[in-house]
Amino acid sequence: MRISQDALRVAAGLALVAGVVGCASAVHPTYVPPEPDEDQFFLPLDEFKVPDYAVNYARDLITRDCLMEQEIDYPVVEINIDARGPETANAVARGIFNAELAAKYGYHAAPTDRFDRGLAIQVITEAEAVVAQHPESVAQCQDASRREVPFDGTPTAEELAFYIDVDRDEEILATIESWRLCMLATIPAESVAASPNEMPVSQDAVRFGIRELNLTQQPPDVTPEELTLAIVDAHCRETSGYAATYYAATWDLHLELIEEHLDQLVSERDTARRQEQAARDILAGRSSDT
Template sequence: MTRTATKHHRRTFTVLAVAALIAPIAGCATPPASAIGQKPASTAGVVSDLPEKDITRWVMPLDEYSAASLVRLVNYAENRRMETCLSKDGFSWPIPVEPTDDASYLAFPKNMSAFPELTVEIARQYGYTANYMPGPEPDPRSFERLNRIGASTPGLDTTLLACRDESRKTFDGGKAGDIFNTTGMWMYEETEKVPQDLVVKKAAATWKRCITAAGYDVSISAPVGDEGEQMPTQKLGIELGFYAPPPTKFPTGGGTYGDTEVDPDTAGPRKSTPAEIELAVADATCRDSSGWTKAYYDAQWNAEVRVVLKHADQLKKMKADIESLTAQARQIIADNPPLH
């Protein structure tokens, strides 16, 4: 699926040293050489190990092989080590405390696929502001504080890089990103055509008639499709007042759109508006009544089953690596308690 791009971008200091430490690893990277060109895996016993279907939590066959939660946990573990290491040289690096238990990482409405499984319940509570990504809710103010400390503290950047390199001698957290990217690539290869599934397309046409009848001029043919947009469209968001229109003139002199729009000391998650909630409820109602959500869920499930069957041996090894890295990350967190 295609996720809507972030609306605002801000400058950051020491991108390598800061952003790489507190931002989740994402995107599609080249898979490890060991994952390329391998023969089809054995499928014996794989199908019987699939989880039970649960559309309410968007449970999928690849969930247990996904490193989506692990990537966040690995970043947090490395940050805890950085805070300890930097403190030995007199530097303050106030990493916010995060929960590490599975329940917190997959708290409602999060799911391992980070799929926008919009229900009427979610729509009424969040509109379109729900965060489906596994892991704790990010706090933009923490990122700003760390950047300000880095920008105003001579020598911190160099020491931080040295601490990071030392940590990675005994903690190969990058493997989590390799697993995440590789399984993500396999999944994309099988699921990119899900919006074109005949049952999904038929349900999408019914959804489009439903949302139009509810009074909304929707330019896309499905809630989540292959046109590069998903609900809510930017056009609808601007018309209903919950998305800011793009600037008519971008700043010059190195500035970026959004630099002066939000006070970083008071920044927080975007809050839904009444108009947004009304649209989201109509959207969710139409997704349900048209059968689109169930059709999309079943089509994605079948696609992920094909991934599990095709890469069974590799996924078994990845699962073992996920379990080992998870245990190591949690031990690092326990050994490096917060200092602030």
């Protein structure tokens, strides 16, 4: 049995995606692509994704009420779904990495205003104990909450974006080699991955404490060693041309995929938007009752 609290997972990095309208597209006669935004690493498929944190938060609260009727106290982390997410993630929770953020956070995620992490750790620990004591009751209430707040999501957009890999393109391979040479000028070889997308390497990630974390653990402080590595990495991605080339190639591939799957993408997005708004309406109603 898993703890739901799914709202917390996505609340750390998501915000509603507002489509940015650009000029008419040659991709599809009815499709108008967004304007590129490399700073936020916003990509065309992002317009077809709908965040589910309002849905999951509503479900968690409904689960809590359901269990309360059975005299079971199921704590839920309080989330401000409209608060700012971490600046190291964009609107669809894709990581953002640049020189400015590297100097502040290294490879760590920035804090979020959506919930209190210290309090969340305490609440989730308590919720895990409730699940262990009442697994069937929790499962039944979670199932009921999903029926009350349905959400089909945007699986096509998620899957298409997940499987994209442009690192094998010849132009990008050339920038990767330039990035490695830049890195090796100041960084030990054992800390330089084969590609920027694989940074930091496994042993460094473990040492920096940015792998294997869950929501019941406080992330460790960023060390000077991590900051140094991240700053050099960000600098080399920029000066080698990797960052800009990778973004442009990924953008173009997104447009090709949208052309192939536009009808399905639009259908899933529109359904998910209606369901997400219904969840927000539930949350707004609960707020007005308190």
